[in-house]
Amino acid sequence: MILRDYQQSDADRGSEILRKHKLLYVMAEVRTGKTATALTIGCDFENVLFVTKLKAIGSIVSDFKKLGYTYNLTTINYESLHKLERTDYDLIIIDEAHRLGGYPKKPKALVEIKKLKCNHHVFLSGTPCPESWSQIFHQLHVSKHNPFKEYASFYKWAKDYVDVQKKRIAHGLEINDYSSARIELIKEKVKDIIITRTQVETGFKSVIEDKILTIPMKPITYTIAKTLLKDNIVQGNSGVILADTAVKLQQKLHQVYSGTVKLEDGSSVIIDTSKAEYIKERFKGQTIAIFYKYKEEYNLIKEVFNDEITNDISESKDRNINICGQIQSIREGVNLSHCDSIVFLNIDFSNVSYKQARDRMNGLDRLKNDVYFVFAERGIEKKIYRTVTVDKKKYDISAFKKDYETN
DSSP: OOOOHHHHHHHHHHHHHHHHHSEEEEEEOTTSOHHHHHHHHGGGOSEEEEEEOGGGHHHHHHHHHHHTOOSEEEEEEGGGGGGOSOOEESEEEETTGGGGOOOSSOOHHHHHHHTSEESOEEEEESSSSSSOGGGHHHHHTTSTTOTTTTOSSHHHHHHHHBOOEEEEOGGGOEEEEOOOBOHHHHHHHHGGGEEEEOHHHHTOOOOOEEEEEEEOOOHHHHHHHHHHHHHSEEEOSSOEEEOOSHHHHHHHHHHHTTTEEEOTTSOEEEOOOHHHHHHHHHTTTSOEEEEESSHHHHHHHHHHHGGGEESOHHHHHHHTOEEEEEHHHHSSSOOOTTOSEEEESSOOSOHHHHHHHTTTTOOTTOOOOEEEEEEETTOSHHHHHHHHHTSOSOOOHHHHHHHHTOO
């Protein structure tokens, strides 16, 4: 494996920044090769920890071996950080660093990483601050050398870097909204530790195009949705569907319009296979990746596709068959360039998930990049899509209430 010229250039520049500032943030778009860049920067150190998501560990280890590097590399997923026996490292590389960007409270993973002793940190993300630049504080707070080190907490930092506003929530209550960050002020402060890299700069030839496919669902789907909106409860043969709060109603409608629903006893049932059947027929002869949101949707997909689909990437590549994956687990660190198209059975509420998941197929030499979203007629999905793409926000309970005028 040989680095491309821009990767070597970024690695050289990154090493220089790291020596000077003790931390570096590589803000490189998806599929631009930032993993190899980071692994190359690691050559300046003896013991390196690479924090990532579970499904990405295999490809990182593979790249490390292909590059021929010999330093001590430890790879671990976020959820297993507490299992580390070693607590001191020369360098920690934090992949998908936006995962640490929760605010105003600290994310759990941040607490675990800060327990480790390390003087140098490299942050990697294609979407560093997808919903607000307020997400940058807790990410950089991992390092004692961060440019905001004089602020002991997010709240103190926000007094200088956020235009705090009041946001009305349920029952007339108000909370502080910290999403309106002073972007230019923040960028000026962090500019010396950042390297950016876009797909256009690296020579990507294709542009990702979203294609919306709208289909009718079975009458039972609309009956359940209508009843939930009217009565907040459905009593069926399989059990009770209860939506007695706005949060539950949002979730139940989201499930129902893609063909499944979780019952009040905790079990889930398939109510409508229309979407999966449509996808199977519409993309016959292609190798596709199907993204789903809820666990029961996997069973729905398997019921329709049988042995024509797998959730194992290696098997998909080896047998040239379709692959399906839950959006949250397949949106990061997974290469789906062997697929002809990506098809969303359902859509996530998150702008981060939207941007990252649809980029999984892109590649430097790829000419065609079609991403399909299959939505139910009169369903909730188009409303979610508008919020995460046009408004570039999360489809939270406030957005849902606005769309459905619930209390």
